[in-house]
Amino acid sequence: MPTQKYVDVDVHPLVNAPLQTGLPGSGFFAGIRPYLTKDQQGHFDLRKQLPYPRYEIPFGNFSQDALTPSGGPPGSDPAYAVKQHLDGHDVAAAILSSLEAAYLTALPNPDDTIVLSSALNDYLIDHWLAIDPRFHLAIGVTPKDPLASAAEVRRLAANPQVVAVFLPTNDVAMGNRYFHPVYDAAQECGLPIFSHVGSGEGDFRGAAALPGGQPSHFAERRAIFSTVAQANLSSLVFEGVFERFPKLKFVFVEWGFAWAPPLMWSMDARWRALRPETPWVRRPPSEYVLERVRWSTQPLDEPAKPEHLTALLDMMQAERTLMFATDYPHWDNEFPSRVLSGIDGRLKRRIMYENALETFERLGPEIGSACAEEPVAAARS
Numbered sequence: 001m002p003t004q005k006y007v008d009v010d011v012h013p014l015v016n017a018p019l020q021t022g023l024p025g026s027g028f029f030a031g032i033r034p035y036l037t038k039d040q041q042g043h044f045d046l047r048k049q050l051p052y053p054r055y056e057i058p059f060g061n062f063s064q065d066a067l068t069p070s071g072g073p074p075g076s077d078p079a080y081a082v083k084q085h086l087d088g089h090d091v092a093a094a095i096l097s098s099l100e101a102a103y104l105t106a107l108p109n110p111d112d113t114i115v116l117s118s119a120l121n122d123y124l125i126d127h128w129l130a131i132d133p134r135f136h137l138a139i140g141v142t143p144k145d146p147l148a149s150a151a152e153v154r155r156l157a158a159n160p161q162v163v164a165v166f167l168p169t170n171d172v173a174m175g176n177r178y179f180h181p182v183y184d185a186a187q188e189c190g191l192p193i194f195s196h197v198g199s200g201e202g203d204f205r206g207a208a209a210l211p212g213g214q215p216s217h218f219a220e221r222r223a224i225f226s227t228v229a230q231a232n233l234s235s236l237v238f239e240g241v242f243e244r245f246p247k248l249k250f251v252f253v254e255w256g257f258a259w260a261p262p263l264m265w266s267m268d269a270r271w272r273a274l275r276p277e278t279p280w281v282r283r284p285p286s287e288y289v290l291e292r293v294r295w296s297t298q299p300l301d302e303p304a305k306p307e308h309l310t311a312l313l314d315m316m317q318a319e320r321t322l323m324f325a326t327d328y329p330h331w332d333n334e335f336p337s338r339v340l341s342g343i344d345g346r347l348k349r350r351i352m353y354e355n356a357l358e359t360f361e362r363l364g365p366e367i368g369s370a371c372a373e374e375p376v377a378a379a380r381s
Contacts, residue, residue, distance in 0.1 A: 010325035051106035066329035074329035101140025157189035175239030229255035
């Protein structure tokens with residue numbers, strides 16, 4: 001069957017080590033130990049695993065068909081990810097975002113999050129980026145010390161496979177000037193800010209809060225995740241981040257996107273009615289958002305009527321704002337054969353790879369050339 005290569009903007013690696021049991025963080029400290037000083041090793045030897053979210057998915061977070069040949073958890077073997085995902089699904093480029101970087105926000109000591117974020121980045125560069133040039137990395141930084149995170153951005157920005165800065169959410173809105181050092185470094189280095197669900201929202205003190213009170217179930221919590229992204233995007237607009245950092249892009253991954261058009265309408269209406277309150281916002285909010293913010297397709301909550309999805313894509317100008325993502329190797333991953341199958345032509349090209357190439361500028365023209373090649377028949381075992 002003919003296949004089309006694409007850019008996958010959301011792939012999740014796990015640190016792999018003998019202590020792995022299938023839970024995120026169980027082998028984390030063993031895996032990154034070589035990247036710590038002797039004193040740091042002694043400090044973290046007291047800890048057995050990373051904090052684990054209290055809202056557990058009843059059947060687990062991973063797709064069982066992505067278990068590694070050795071029985072390791074999905075996403076823990078880069079060579080197998082190359083074979084199963086990159087080669088198996090015709091991926092021209094994949095952007096790695098480690099949710100272990102997000103779990104670090106649950107640690108109460110900012111110094112711990114600084115050290116571990118840096119060690120994790122070095123581990124992923126050595127164990128994943130070195131395996132295949134199609135892998136690219138959104139380096140994880142801690143939201144608990146923006147100055148240290150800015151230094152981490154500048155430390156790793158010279159690596160051409162580093163394409164973004166993964167800034168986990170916390171209880172400080174993304175538009176707050178607290179984060180300006182991170183944004184300054186990211187803009188200086190030409191790297192977009194990558195925001196991804198999974199930083200313990202509603203799980204612990206210091207995490208981003210969920211609206212209306214504490215949910216009882218994972219499904220309930222998952223259904224309202226997008227409200228965190230909405231609040232942060234509104235903060236970025238009205239705090240003037242887009243004016244202060246005119247070249248910086250923001251990518252909202254796995255937050256959904258159906259909420260984007262009505263939020264833009266609402267922000268535009270409030271801006272027009274209350275312009276004296278935020279005079280530094282010089283243009284309608286929707287203009288900033290459409291120019292500088294991008295979303296991922298996964299999770300795609302497809303309406304029952306296909307024409308409603310078509311209308312939604314038109315309302316959010318998907319030909320410039322939407323990028324394809326699988327969420328490999330998670331249980332709810334999505335692939336081109338099952339998602340957006342009714343869309344073709346220019347819009348399909350824009351979503352599948354062109355928007356990603358424009359957003360993550362370091363991906364390079366050779367990836368675009370690979371994606372633009374005529375699909376060829378490919379056998380899959």
